Amino acid sequence: MKEDKGYTDKGTEASWYEGWDITPEQRKRYSDLSKKSYQAKLKAVTENKVGFYQKINKPNLNPYDLMPKLPKNGLKTLSLFSGGGGLDLGFDLAGFTHVASYELLEFASKTLKINRPNWEVFGGVEGDVTTVNWKDYNGKVDIVHGGPPCQPFSTAGKQQGKKDARDMIPEFVRCVKEIHPKVFIAENVVGLTSKKFKVYLEQTLFNPLKNDFDIQMFTLNAAGFGVPQIRKRIIFIGISKCLKVEKYRQPDEHYTYSHLKRKKKTDNELLLFNLDEDKKKCMGVREALGLESLGYDALAPTLRCTLTGPRSTTSILSSTSAQKIWNSIGIWPNGVQSNRDKASAFATKDGTFRLSVADCAILQGFPEDWIFNGPVYQALGQIGNSVAPPMAYNIANSVAQIFKA
Ligand SMILES: C[S@@+](CC[C@H](N)C(=O)[O-])C[C@H]1O[C@@H](n2cnc3c(N)ncnc32)[C@H](O)[C@@H]1O
Incomplete structure (x- = not known):
């Protein structure tokens, strides 16, 4: 029997997902508040x-106008930490072929299955990336992408980094090392680039991968892609040195919000x-x-x-x-x-x-x-939790350009 890591449909009730410790008094206050709001609603x-x-x-706003569907480009993607599918949808609309998605929360994996019944989606126990032998995908995917949980690095949380059991960046790195994709993309909160995590990033992401990949890191704001929200995210993109790419051009924020x-x-x-x-x-x-x-x-x-x-x-x-x-x-x-x-x-x-x-x-x-x-x-x-799909779509397009050169 596996330890409870949030495999069920319970979501936040699962011990794995309990973000902060709360006292019985706080719990009562929240519960009273919920009851009050429910009564007010009735x-x-x-x-x-x-x-x-x-x-x-x-x-x-029709978000499809921000990301018109492109013809298939023949490039195959594997998605880790897929959530409700922001990155997956962006890559899909940009013409990439979906190989599989892995997501721990059963209810989120169901979102992917509902919207894309033909996709291979692993959810719950089967979607736990810590238990997957990625070597089986070797040679079968071109791109690995994922947004490892941001709570260990978010300024809204305790910023415990690798001490936080939710730190999954090492698992993302393991996947990349086992598969050797042509390109990897990882997304996270801007808090990860703070001084506090400089050494962590060097040791956990850059050092293990820098011999095989040219890695770039940049920040994008979803509003720069027409999404009506201030949402800054840090993107890491690693391009296999085997591709001998001279220059990668990061996506242009082509919408103004000034x-x-x-x-x-x-x-x-x-x-x-x-x-x-x-x-x-x-x-x-x-x-x-x-x-x-x-x-x-x-x-x-x-x-x-x-x-x-x-x-x-x-x-x-x-x-x-x-x-x-x-x-x-x-x-x-x-x-x-x-x-x-x-x-x-x-x-x-x-x-x-x-x-x-x-x-x-x-x-x-x-x-x-x-x-x-x-x-x-x-x-x-x-x-x-998601990457705004139009931002994902533009990242995907910037990756597709590498293969056109
Ligand atoms: C920041 S969200 C990713 C959102 C997604 N990239 C999107 O664009 O919609 C991180 C996700 O990682 C999932 N997760 C956490 N630990 C996991 C694990 N061990 N295996 C698979 N998924 C995990 C969480 O349930 C959460 O949905």
């Missing part, structure tokens, strides 16, 4: 009068504003979701991953500064509903807009027809 929905319903929105900044504080910022004018304009949240214009708009603050806190939550709020941004554009970031009908029937008290899972998915760059398996907190967890 009251709001049952006592609702005509006129209190929120108008159902029709989004203007028009969504509320204040121009310095001359430099003004300069940036001018320089960006030849780029396409990224939509703000209200425009993307098809909400009435307030005369100004903003990018969404980074959507919180709801799987890693002390309790299951249906809020995407990541910080107090994020709350200010949501307030400024009239969006309620808590109590996200499973669909737009339910959000409409549960109007917020102050007239701000209540989000649905589909809205949050759009704010992360997932198209409407990508279905997330599980209750709201699990769906939001998969969304908030």
